[in-house]
Amino acid sequence: MAFAHHGDVAIYFDTFGRPSDSPLLLISGLGSQCINYREEMCERLAAGGYFVIRFDNRDVGLSSKMEDCSKIAGEENGLVAGAQGGRGSYLLGDMARDALAVLDALGIERAHVLGASMGGMIAQTMAIEHAERLLTLTSFMSTTGDPDVGRSSPEAHELFTSPRAKDRDSYVALQIASARVWGSPACLDVQYRAANAAEAFDRNFCPAGVARQLLAIQHSGSRTAALAEVRVPTLVLHGDADQLIDASGGRRTAEAIPGARFVLIEGLGHDYPPQYWDQLIGLVHAHVGEIRE
Numbered sequence: 001m002a003f004a005h006h007g008d009v010a011i012y013f014d015t016f017g018r019p020s021d022s023p024l025l026l027i028s029g030l031g032s033q034c035i036n037y038r039e040e041m042c043e044r045l046a047a048g049g050y051f052v053i054r055f056d057n058r059d060v061g062l063s064s065k066m067e068d069c070s071k072i073a074g075e076e077n078g079l080v081a082g083a084q085g086g087r088g089s090y091l092l093g094d095m096a097r098d099a100l101a102v103l104d105a106l107g108i109e110r111a112h113v114l115g116a117s118m119g120g121m122i123a124q125t126m127a128i129e130h131a132e133r134l135l136t137l138t139s140f141m142s143t144t145g146d147p148d149v150g151r152s153s154p155e156a157h158e159l160f161t162s163p164r165a166k167d168r169d170s171y172v173a174l175q176i177a178s179a180r181v182w183g184s185p186a187c188l189d190v191q192y193r194a195a196n197a198a199e200a201f202d203r204n205f206c207p208a209g210v211a212r213q214l215l216a217i218q219h220s221g222s223r224t225a226a227l228a229e230v231r232v233p234t235l236v237l238h239g240d241a242d243q244l245i246d247a248s249g250g251r252r253t254a255e256a257i258p259g260a261r262f263v264l265i266e267g268l269g270h271d272y273p274p275q276y277w278d279q280l281i282g283l284v285h286a287h288v289g290e291i292r293e
Contacts, residue, residue, distance in 0.1 A: 001062065004055070004105035006098045012062035013055035013102045017046030022135070023108045024050040024288060027099060029117030029141075030217070031210035033061035033200050041277055048285040050112070055102050057095055057122075059209030066090065066212055089212070092118075092220040096125040100133060112288040114138040117245065117270065118217060121145065124253070127234070128226045136288050137234045137257075140280075141242055141270055143249025144256060145222040150249020156182045160244065164207045171205065172197040179271065182244040187273040227256035234260035235287040237280070239268025261287075 004011045014034070024045060026037045034054040046052045056063040066089055099122060103111055112135045115123030120142025127137045143150025152160060159181050165171035175197035179188055234257045238250030247264060254262035263283060268276055 002105070003063075004098075004101040006094075006101040009058050009064045009098060009101075011055055011058065011064070011098050011102055013053055013105070015054075015106070016042040016052040017050055019051050019106070021046070021049050021051040022288070023103070023106070023111040024052050024284075025099060025103065025111045025113045026052065026054045027113065027115035027119030027122050028054070028057055028060075029115075029119050030213050031060055032057075032117070032119070033203060035061075035200065035203065036196070038196075038274075040274075041272075041281070044277065044281055045284065048281070048289070050288065053102060053106065053111070055099070056204075057119075057213065058090070058098055059212050060206060061204050063098075065206055065209050067208060091216050092121055092125045093129060095122045095213075095216060096129060099123075099126060100130060103133065109133070110135050112136045112138070112291075114140060114284060115142065116140040116272065117142055118213065120253075121217060121220070121223070124223050124227060124230075125220070127230045127232045127257075128223060131230065131232055134232045135291050137230070137232045138237065138284060138287060139234065139250070139253050140237045140272075141239060141245055141250070141268075142253065143245050144224045144227065144252045145217075145220060146224055146252060149252040150245045152245070153182075153243040156243040164210075166207075168198065168201050168205075171201045175200075182242065182270040184239065184267060184269040184271055184273050184276065185241055186267055187269075187271075187275045189273070192273075224252065224256045227253065228258070230257045231259075232257075233287070233291060235283065236260055236262045237265060237283060238262070239265045239270065241267055241269045244270035 120139040165174045236254040238247040254260040
């Protein structure tokens with residue numbers, strides 16, 4: 001297994017494709033392990049001539065946990081309650097520097113960067129604070145940190161703030177319930193979702209880490225003003241069926257970044273099921289293909 005290091009934080013990563021190809025860094029969302037970028041999807045991205053890198057953000061997966069995972073803050077009252085105990089120990093800027101540490105470990109000076117959901121927020125932060133390290137930016141199903149956009153539907157908010165899973169069966173059930181609420185409506189495959197959820201649980205289960213990631217989002221504030229200074233070529237993707245982060249979050253992101261292109265994808269929710277891989281990979285390849293290292 002390969003790890004990068006940002007101070008005392010160890011970040012797990014793996015790669016697909018040839019190191020000599022143009023690098024494409026994938027950043028995962030809240031509580032999402034790197035395996036959510038499925039191997040088949042990564043291989044198809046790499047087949048376009050890219051060295052694809054995925055990694056576990058701090059506090060999930062095989063990367064460092066900031067505290068003992070057995071200490072689950074607010075576990076009886078749900079994820080949001082667990083994240084309301086005050087400011088956490090890190091912000092999105094620290095997570096952005098974790099991503100840079102992965103590039104440093106691979107000897108990569110500049111990369112195409114794609115982030116989904118919270119990963120999009122981290123990618124935006126990289127473009128704001130470390131623009132010299134990015135070839136392109138792709139912000140996917142994400143938002144700017146402004147409270148008036150990218151809001152959840154009432155049903156999604158209720159589920160998001162419900163009590164967290166405590167064991168394998170309840171975790172799998174919650175992931176399926178989430179897919180029913182904010183996943184792509186025409187693409188629900190219960191068996192596929194259950195298998196992926198079980199794999200993620202068995203790899204690592206750290207609810208406290210997810211709460212700490214949420215704190216990082218909450219306390220990092222709005223990026224809109226800073227995004228106006230970004231000059232990295234940017235593609236913003238969002239699904240019109242996203243009930244967790246409304247597409248207004250993507251629109252605001254594209255409006256904030258000069259020259260950004262916004263693509264609204266019909267029928268796509270807050271996920272990236274295999275039925276959409278052709279479209280998503282085509283959009284990403286077209287965007288990053290305009291600029292190669």
